[in-house]
Amino acid sequence: MSNTTNFILGDSLAAARARLADALAAAGRQADDARLLAVSKTKPAAMIREAWEQGQRDFGENYVQEALAKQIELGDLEGIVWHFIGPLQSNKTREVAEHFAWVHSVDREKIARRLNDQRPEGLAPLEVCLQVNVSDEGSKSGVAFDELEGLAEAVLSLPRLRLRGLMAIPAPEEEPSAQREPFARLRQALDRLRERFPDAPLDTLSMGMSADLEAAVAEGATLVRLGTAIFGERDRTS
């Protein structure tokens, strides 16, 4: 089912690491200022295991049922960190609260409250990024910039959530300068939140994918979400 023919995961993972290292150096940033989140949606558990064996620990999934099946299969992998990065509906919050360490796609208070109420006591607080709509038109998910501070304040009041930062998926752009602009606005929004909430653990800018990693790193990304560049093309669109 998967298109793994002639595809060597170790090579693409090494290339992705080198690409991130080059982008950080080009931006005058430290080598450990950003890390790779390997986006494994639609890819088999065996590929995740292979990436883990090469030292990758953070994995991003978009579909709850698919992710839970893989988590069961990969229950023996020590230190693996599961990030939920897909659109999140109310009826899926419980599974996400119970089975993930991070959620990048919180964009409304109702979802945040459900995640907080459903986060099991035995687990650490859920690490949360707020997804921001940086490209206005066309995008259905993400909080608007002018509603961000209110949402952040609400999330900061929820004890089972830890607000770590912001996430965005800008509309695709070919030109590097056009790619940078929405990332710059996301960075500025995080800076404003840091000023407004100086005690909050706001250290994360989840931005940059296979097509725009360099632009995101130039604007301060701390977690880049790479799917295709690590695991190859996906069979179905997402």
Ligand SMILES: *Cc1c(COP(=O)(O)O)cnc(C)c1O
């Ligand atoms: C699929 C996906 C990615 C990875 O995209 P690539 O272009 O394959 O690197 C990153 N972030 C989110 C939210 C995604 O859904």
